[in-house]
Amino acid sequence: DTAVSQTPKYLVTQMGNDKSIKCEQNLGHDTMYxxxxxxxxxxxxxxxxxxxxxxxxxxVPNRFSPKxxxxxHLNLHINSLELGDSAVYFCASIPPSGPQYFGxxxxxxxx
Amino acid sequence: AQTVTQSQPEMSVQEAETVxxxxxxxxxxxxxxxxxxxxxxxxxxxxxxxxxAYKQQNATENRFSVNxxxxxxxxxxxxxxxxxxDTAMYFCxxxxxxxxxxxxxxxxxxxxxxxx
Numbered sequence: 289d290t291a292v293s294q295t296p297k298y299l300v301t302q303m304g305n306d307k308s309i310k311c312e313q314n315l316g317h318d319t320m321y322x323x324x325x326x327x328x329x330x331x332x333x334x335x336x337x338x339x340x341x342x343x344x345x346x347x348v349p350n351r352f353s354p355k356x357x358x359x360x361h362l363n364l365h366i367n368s369l370e371l372g373d374s375a376v377y378f379c380a381s382i383p384p385s386g387p388q389y390f391g392x393x394x395x396x397x398x399x
Numbered sequence: 400a401q402t403v404t405q406s407q408p409e410m411s412v413q414e415a416e417t418v419x420x421x422x423x424x425x426x427x428x429x430x431x432x433x434x435x436x437x438x439x440x441x442x443x444x445x446x447x448x449x450x451x452a453y454k455q456q457n458a459t460e461n462r463f464s465v466n467x468x469x470x471x472x473x474x475x476x477x478x479x480x481x482x483x484x485d486t487a488m489y490f491c492x493x494x495x496x497x498x499x500x501x502x503x504x505x506x507x508x509x510x511x512x513x514x515x
Contacts, residue, residue: 329507392443
């Protein structure tokens with residue numbers, strides 16, 4: 289069983305569209321993250337969701353909105369996509385002991 | 400604020416040789432965790448090794464070991480008997496738990512290429 293899954297794995301879309309990336313973890317963790325990895329491989333934290341508290345990185349545009357329907361899911365919705373949003377987006381789940389379990393990533397390409 | 404620095408953007412090593420990747424961090428905390436993650440071309444992020452700051456003994460996982468120097472705030476990764484499958488980006492990460500909230504900081508990564 290996949291511990292952390294993301295769908296879709298690849299997403300190609302036009303500028304201005306709205307898209308969502310789904311993340312699900314079956315590990316029972318309370319904490320989940322969204323990361324953006326740019327072309328230089330820098331990992332930037334976007335959001336963390338811990339015990340029903342959403343912590344937003346202030347540098348993330350408000351076009352990005354995380355949604356957590358339940359503890360096992362933390363989805364990422366992006367409005368009005370821009371070229372600069374092209375990247376790989378990773379979801380991760382974290383147990384109390386700390387190491388992150390990453391999803392396989394979603395490669396987003398905005399044309 | 401905590402920072403994590405990986406000063407080697409790229410490294411290469413011959414197959415079967417040993418290589419050490421450096422990582423330094425800055426924190427005023429005394430209790431924290433350190434990790435090394437590997438990201439092969441498949442882009443999946445994989446945990447390689449972890450170290451709790453309160454433990455003096457260096458962590459080891461098969462061919463992977465760390466040299467944890469708490470006073471120097473250094474956390475280097477040694478890969479012994481390098482294999483072609485070790486070719487990947489390696490990220491050092493710092494984590495602390497404060498008031499029930501995790502704070503994770505990643506370094507900028509070191510691209511390691513293992514040569515046949």
